[in-house]
Amino acid sequence: MDSVTILAIETSCDETAAAVVRNGREVLSNVIHTQIPVHALYGGVVPEIASRKHMERINPVIEKALSDAGTELKDVDAVAVTYGPGLVGALLVGVAEAKALAFAAGKPLIGVNHIEGHICANYIEHKELKPPYLGLVVSGGHTHLFIAENELSFKILGRTVDDAAGEAFDKVARAIGLGYPGGPKIDALAKEGNPDAIPLPKAKVSGQEYSFSFSGLKSAVLNLLMKAERSGQEINKADLAASFQKSVCSVLTEHAVAAAREYGLRDLALAGGVAANSCLRATLSAACLENDLNFYVPSPIYCTDNAAMIGAAAYFEYMAGKRSGLDLNAVPGLGLGER
Ligand code: KG4
Numbered sequence: 484m485d486s487v488t489i490l491a492i493e494t495s496c497d498e499t500a501a502a503v504v505r506n507g508r509e510v511l512s513n514v515i516h517t518q519i520p521v522h523a524l525y526g527g528v529v530p531e532i533a534s535r536k537h538m539e540r541i542n543p544v545i546e547k548a549l550s551d552a553g554t555e556l557k558d559v560d561a562v563a564v565t566y567g568p569g570l571v572g573a574l575l576v577g578v579a580e581a582k583a584l585a586f587a588a589g590k591p592l593i594g595v596n597h598i599e600g601h602i603c604a605n606y607i608e609h610k611e612l613k614p615p616y617l618g619l620v621v622s623g624g625h626t627h628l629f630i631a632e633n634e635l636s637f638k639i640l641g642r643t644v645d646d647a648a649g650e651a652f653d654k655v656a657r658a659i660g661l662g663y664p665g666g667p668k669i670d671a672l673a674k675e676g677n678p679d680a681i682p683l684p685k686a687k688v689s690g691q692e693y694s695f696s697f698s699g700l701k702s703a704v705l706n707l708l709m710k711a712e713r714s715g716q717e718i719n720k721a722d723l724a725a726s727f728q729k730s731v732c733s734v735l736t737e738h739a740v741a742a743a744r745e746y747g748l749r750d751l752a753l754a755g756g757v758a759a760n761s762c763l764r765a766t767l768s769a770a771c772l773e774n775d776l777n778f779y780v781p782s783p784i785y786c787t788d789n790a791a792m793i794g795a796a797a798y799f800e801y802m803a804g805k806r807s808g809l810d811l812n813a814v815p816g817l818g819l820g821e822r
């Protein structure tokens with residue numbers, strides 16, 4: 484078969500997205516309707532609102548993805564959808580829609596793991612990237628250091644033992660009074676601050692070489708803010724944002740580079756929403772250069788939630804002959820490498 488075109492749907496959190504992707508790497512369309520302005524009013528994602536908004540937007544988003552790609556449902560080879568991890572109500576909207584479309588058009592259905600979608604985002608723009616490589620996926624819900632043994636198989640070396648990296652960004656941003664979503668706001672404010680101004684703990688776990696722990700770092704920031712408020716002391720928020728961000732980026736970078744060296748891997752690929760962070764991209768890129776490693780990261784638009792990455796991951800599932808039944812269900816706690 485020379486060409487495989489997949490319609491992919493993503494509704495795991497607060498983005499309603501659809502894309503048409505050819506051969507896992509060529510994005511023919513990529514439509515994202517973000518719900519961020521609605522959830523920002525509440526300081527975080529409200530699951531019930533997310534499901535309702537997905538239901539309102541899913542059909543127009545899919546229609547636009549098909550028309551932007553100049554194609555129709557009858558001409559795609561498969562319908563792919565994120566079935567986990569994520570918010571159960573949000574996932575169910577995409578899963579139900581994909582099942583209905585696949586059934587009505589007589590197309591194969593492919594359920595995709597959202598974390599694996601993030602990882603596969605790297606294949607879209609980096610045609611030369613091939614497993615095995617060292618991967619680091621950092622998002623609002625997940626932080627994993629792993630070896631991609633092939634496109635569908637992952638050996639996990641380390642993970643967070645508490646908060647995900649993105650969750651830490653969001654919680655610290657809320658404490659500083661920056662609002663939701665915290666990651667991009669801290670990223671912007673940190674540019675005006677001194678990353679060495681405030682000493683903060685590192686997000687490491689003693690005795691576990693490749694694990695992460697962000698809750699101690701987050702608590703240190705919260706305690707600092709509380710003490711300052713009590714004593715009427717003024718804290719420079721830009722310095723705090725920059726110092727927090729540096730602490731997160733340095734531990735992610737140190738672990739990733741150490742793992743790539745230990746396992747003799749020459750390629751290092753970063754993915755997930757936090758991969759959009761300018762400090763993390765710069766720190767990891769510099770460390771890779773220094774250690775003679777090739778560094779890969781998707782463009783920011785493919786780092787945060789989108790359906791093109793789901794179409795990329797679905798291609799490898801499709802080529803491996805994997806298909807989902809019409810009994811496909813949402814699996815909110817689906818882990819990396821789980822089917
Ligand atoms: O991958 P994603 O869009 O959704 C999940 O699968 O969780 O990641 C969202 C997370 C949020 O925590 C958000 O604050 C963080 O990614 N994020 C960032 C940046 N852009 C998004 N964190 C740091 N710097 C950024 N520029």
Ligand code: ZN
Nearest residue numbers: 622756787788
């Ligand atoms: Zn995501």
